[in-house]
Amino acid sequence: xxxxxRRPLLELFLSTLYISAxxxxxxxxxxTLMKRKFVDELHWIDEPEMLDLTALAQTxxxxxxxxxxxxxxxxxxxxxxxxxxxxxxxxxxMVILTVISFFYAAxxxxxxxxxxxxxxQAGVAAVILDVVCGLGEKQLKARSPVHLLIMAGAFAATxxxxxxxxxxxxxxxxxxxxxxxxxxxxxxxx
Amino acid sequence: xxxxxxxxxxFVQVGAFSVGGGYAAMPLIxxxxxxxxxxxTMREFTxxxxxxEMxxxxxxxxxxxxxxxxIAGFAGAVVATFGCILPSLFIVxxxxxxxxxxxxxxxxxxxxxxxxxxxxxLIAAAGLGILKQVVFAGQAMAPQNVQWVGVALFxxxxxxLRRRRWSPILVISLCGAGGLALGLLxx
Numbered sequence: 001x002x003x004x005x006r007r008p009l010l011e012l013f014l015s016t017l018y019i020s021a022x023x024x025x026x027x028x029x030x031x032t033l034m035k036r037k038f039v040d041e042l043h044w045i046d047e048p049e050m051l052d053l054t055a056l057a058q059t060x061x062x063x064x065x066x067x068x069x070x071x072x073x074x075x076x077x078x079x080x081x082x083x084x085x086x087x088x089x090x091x092x093x094m095v096i097l098t099v100i101s102f103f104y105a106a107x108x109x110x111x112x113x114x115x116x117x118x119x120x121q122a123g124v125a126a127v128i129l130d131v132v133c134g135l136g137e138k139q140l141k142a143r144s145p146v147h148l149l150i151m152a153g154a155f156a157a158t159x160x161x162x163x164x165x166x167x168x169x170x171x172x173x174x175x176x177x178x179x180x181x182x183x184x185x186x187x188x189x190x
Numbered sequence: 191x192x193x194x195x196x197x198x199x200x201f202v203q204v205g206a207f208s209v210g211g212g213y214a215a216m217p218l219i220x221x222x223x224x225x226x227x228x229x230x231t232m233r234e235f236t237x238x239x240x241x242x243e244m245x246x247x248x249x250x251x252x253x254x255x256x257x258x259x260x261i262a263g264f265a266g267a268v269v270a271t272f273g274c275i276l277p278s279l280f281i282v283x284x285x286x287x288x289x290x291x292x293x294x295x296x297x298x299x300x301x302x303x304x305x306x307x308x309x310x311x312l313i314a315a316a317g318l319g320i321l322k323q324v325v326f327a328g329q330a331m332a333p334q335n336v337q338w339v340g341v342a343l344f345x346x347x348x349x350x351l352r353r354r355r356w357s358p359i360l361v362i363s364l365c366g367a368g369g370l371a372l373g374l375l376x377x
Contacts, residue, residue, distance in 0.1 A: 023247060040355075051305070051310070054313075055302075055308075060282045061205065061277060062206075063251055066248060066275050070279060070286070071286050074283065082279070082283065090251050093246055094267060097241070097255035101260060104241055108241060115373035116366040119339070119340075119368050122344040124365075125317055125344055128317030146304070147307040154308040172307075172308035175304045176303055
C-alpha cells in the first residue's frame, strides 16, 4: 500500500539529507540506502525501476549519489524534485567538509574517529549485502538463464577481473538488445 | 581570470568527465587542483582523499567543498560544488527523459531486463569489496590478519538486517558505537 505523504517535497528533502549524511564509501552505498527508503519504505519507486535508475546513474558522468538523486527527484516531483533531492544530497558533505577543513590533520589522525569509522564500515557491508540478498533472490526466482548468466558474468568481471563498470553495463545492454531481435522478428511476421 | 569563475570551470570539467564515480574522479581532481592550478600541494591532496573516504558524500563534492573553502572561502565552496554537479544535471535529466518516454518499447525493455542482473552483480561486488576491507583491513588475506571486531560487528548487523526490518542507518550507527567500544576494550 502506498503510504500517503502529505508533503512529498519535504519528505524527499529530509530523506536524501538523512541518507547522504550516512553514505560512507561510494555510490553503491547510497543506492542501497535509497532502495530501502524509496522502494521498501515509501513505495515511491518499484524495484525494477530502482535498478534501471542505478544503471543510468552509473553510466552518466558525475558522482553516482548526485546522479541518483537527480533521477529519484525527477521521478517523485519533476524539476522541483530534482532541486530538492540534489540539495539534500550535497548539503551534508558540504557542511561536514567545511567544518573539517579547519582542523583536518587532527581529524585524520584521531584514534577514536578511526574506531567509529571502522565499525560503521562493517555495518555498511552488512546493509549492502542484505539488499543484494533480496535482489539476487528475485533474479534467481525469475529463472531466466540469460539473466543469470549476465549476473554471474558481471560479478566475475568486476570482482575478479577488475573490468571497468561502464564496459560491463554496456555489454549487458548489448546482450539485451540482441535478445530482443528474435522477438521483434516474430512480432513482424505475426 | 579571477578565482571564482576559474574554480567553477575546473569543477565543471571534473563533473563532466568522471564516468563511474568516486575513484574515477580522483585523477581528474588531481589534474585540476594540484597540477594545472596548484591550489593544493600533493600532500594536501592526499589528506583530502583520506578525509573524503572517512566522511560521507561523493568524493567529487567533498573535494569541491574542501578546495573551494581553502582558496575562496564559503563562496568558493558553493561555486565549486555547483560546477561539479552542473554537467550531471543536464546529462542525467536528458537520459531520464529518454528513459521515461521510451521504457515501454520492447527493445528497451529487453535492454533494461539485461541491465538489472548486471547491476545486482555490481552492487554485490561493491559490498564484498567493503567486507574484505572490514575483515582484513587492507592487509593480505591471511588468517592472522583477520579483524575479529569487524567480523563480529558485520555478522551481528547482517543477522539483524536479514531477520528484522531495522533501519539501515540505525544499524550503521550502532556498528560505529560498537566499533568504538570493542576497540577501546581490546586496547
